[in-house]
Amino acid sequence: MSETTNETCRIRLRIDLAYDGGAFFGWATQPAIRTVQGEIETALHRILHVEADDPDEPLRLVVAGRTDTGVHASHQVCHLDISPTVLERAVGHMQVPATTALEHRLQRLLPHDIAVHRIGVAPTGFDARFSALERTYVYRIADRESEVDPRLAGCVLHIDDDLDLDAMNRAAAATIGLHDFGSFATPNPGGTTIREVKRAFWTRVPSRPLIPDEGSDTVASDMAASGAYIVPTLESGLVCFTIVADAFARNMVRSLVNACVQVGIGKRDLDWFLGKMATPKREGSTGPIAPQGLTLEHVAYPADDLLASRAQAIRAVRTLPDTGTSGTRDTQER
Incomplete structure (x- = not known):
């Protein structure tokens, strides 16, 4: 301490x-x-x-x-x-x-x-920004297949389209690793859009009842058996994008979501997405999607005795090993 x-x-x-x-x-x-x-x-x-x-x-x-x-x-x-x-x-x-x-x-x-x-x-050496190992964001969408719950309007984006999750996951897979996300993000002055994505995937939340239809609780089981009380959990059926990275540049997550959605509704193809990843340059077609579906869900930190060394290392210059492209680490990481 x-x-x-x-x-x-x-x-x-x-x-x-x-x-x-x-x-x-x-x-x-x-x-x-x-x-x-x-x-x-x-x-x-x-x-x-x-x-x-x-x-x-x-x-x-x-x-x-x-x-x-x-x-x-x-x-x-x-x-x-x-x-x-x-x-x-x-x-x-x-x-x-x-x-x-x-x-x-x-x-x-x-x-x-x-x-x-x-x-x-805080433990000695702790820095909320620079000691962090990774951040996890989730973007939630109610598509045409989902049942829209108006209570979630503030944290879920509703779109009137069918989403092809397989196509969206092929696009998301291309983001994993150390890349320059210049096509999907804006650097701060003197910063960089190079980030390391550790996990990125789309999934549909299974439809789950709030009260299970079986279990040790006799009262709950009897209620569930009647059918009238098998209400779904709030997120049942939603499409969710989960992305974990060491840090995120400005508008990066929402722009990636928007690009994946364009692939998912068939407006763009996978080659277009891969081209955006290969050429990190903003050109107007990959702006950020609406903000209400996005939530910062988790921030991970190392063990206490590694906090200070992590904070020192994270300030180092980022480099893409295959191209030699580098830039000073953005001091306003997200």
Whole structure:
């Protein structure tokens, strides 16, 4: 655990959270615009009685993956560096550790579309962005074969087409490995679109009943046997794209989804997709699909004793070994 031996030391906190991105203009703070980071930092300043422009205590969050406008997160991670004295202000009359008090107060003060899962002292060497091994995103679609549930409108894209998942999976398979995704992403200034995709696949969620038709629970079994109570789980029948990578460039996932969907509805063929992978250049036909179907689902980190070395290594220059193409690692990785 991080140690604090005097007032000059600062504590690094790890914050795990989730949010519905529908009403946010992305993660990153922007003037006069509602963002996830802006809402949390405003709440932190209020709870800890710190002025917004205090240079000694900026209360600035560093996030694992910056989500775009309208994109959700079921498992986001960020870190916060804070002085011990300021952190203790969260305790007040509560007889709990300072991190627990901050977690409780922050959850009560934040709006309903942000949820704090937990707050704790980060292990030595932890960096929410650079220590991460991989990030997992899922994009959810209700196609013509799916039963559209209006309750999921905020996190599922509805399209009135039949999707060929076999064709889409052939396209997705071409993304696995270290590639320049310049056809599907925009680099930050001085950054690169070279990323390593570890897994990428399309699947249809099996139709599953909320109450099983058999089991040890007699009451549940009797209810299921009547037929009237065999209601499907919310995601039954949805088409999902799952992609795992060390990091993602701006608009990369949604642009890949859009390209795969074009293949899946027969508007484009696999050769077109492979050509986009081979020639990393934006030309207007692979823009991002609508944001509401995309959710950041997971961020993975190494063992505690490898956190610092991972953060150092991830800042190294990316190189494509077969071409020699390289670029400085994007310091605003998603």
